[in-house]
Amino acid sequence: MKYLRISLSILMLLALLPYSANAYTPIIDPGHGGVDGGAVSSSGVIESALNLDISIKLKYVFLFFGIEPVMVRETDISLHSDGVSGLARQKISDLKNRVKLVNSIENGFLISIHQNSFSDSRYSGAQIFYSDEESKHLAELLQSNIHEQIDTENSRSSKPVDSRVYLFKNVERPAVLVECGFLTNPKELMLLQDSTYQRKLAVAIFSSYIQFTSGNF
Template sequence: MRLARGRIKIIVFPSPLILAVLLFCAAILLWLQFFPAVRPASIYYGYPLKGTRILIDPGHGGIDPGAHYEGSITEKEIVLVVGLELRRLLQQAGAEVMMTRETDEDVSRHIPGDPASRYQRDMGGRVKLINESGADLYVSLHINYFHDPSIRGAIVFYNSSRPENKLLAESIQKNINPVVAVNPRPDQYIHQESKVGDYLILNRATIPGVIVEMGFITNPDERELLCQDSYRQKLAQALLIGITEYIYSRKGP
């Protein structure tokens, strides 16, 4: 209500126009609720990662299942699905994306004729692909395990010799934490801190990058989540936003 030249003018809210806008917004929110796959499109316009090259390294594969639960739920399968979804999201944002593997295979063939063990050739193959990729950064995807089933959560490991590694690790950790901290129980401990890691890939890589342990297959709650497509998609979205925030923190506003 406001006074205009001595007369009282009454404005009634909501006007039909505002009501229409509110209804439109409610419809959009409902749409996003039922079609979560379109959510990432709402966080940016255009191609924010155009000109960026990213290498995704889904761990293990082929003969090597990685961490597993009773042989049927395997790390190699979970990280490949998340990796492929992350590639889709990154490409949608304009990035050029490479992968160390796109199917259920290991990477040892990239080091032919080496007398080292298959595991060492697999690790060597990943380092080779990372260092010859010409990428701006890499993310190596893994699932953790521990003898204590109450331990869960995500840990992003980095090598402290290069400041970019820590920045990327913290950016991904910050974005993945709200995803992994779903339905916490008082008798569980949820990892939510990035850490310095002493791993061959981190030590030998010549470009910035991190190892993301996205959860514990040994925790029943987290194992159930890691089997769900919607949860895997949330992990990929968190990785996308973490990578994007890191790249923009490097570029500046």
């Protein structure tokens, strides 16, 4: 409840900011899905399900403020084309279709939601990656809002996305990759499954987006 109250007061303040609704169309991309679950925790928690939970919450925060985002998926599906067989080919087809979808949205701004994992369970904390100079602003805002609103121990900095990431290499829109946390850190894994924490992440993403689009940074 405490988180929810903080989240609501942040949202009330944001409602007062000037928002240029036509500047961008937010595109929410819950990473993976269907045959491609993404990372899996040692206890069997699947990344794609958490990505979707957080993305759906993010969608509803946007809708609450009268902004309709484009959702890349809203159920547990892969976006590979019909007739493509074999996991490797399906993953490639899925990514190609995501690129097509993102590039088809004029003024789209991609927000891709993922979870991290690492061999050493000590590592934790959300980290934001960006595709270009434009998305760098949102990434920096989001990283600092996550520090202030969610996890003051998180001292990570936003970084350019790895140039080998297919989706980011091929989309022709500004894009941020939100790695919400580490499935390999037991404490963070618990938080990431908690709906209040998921809502907090959604609010941090939304509030950063609004600050960014209103030029208030």
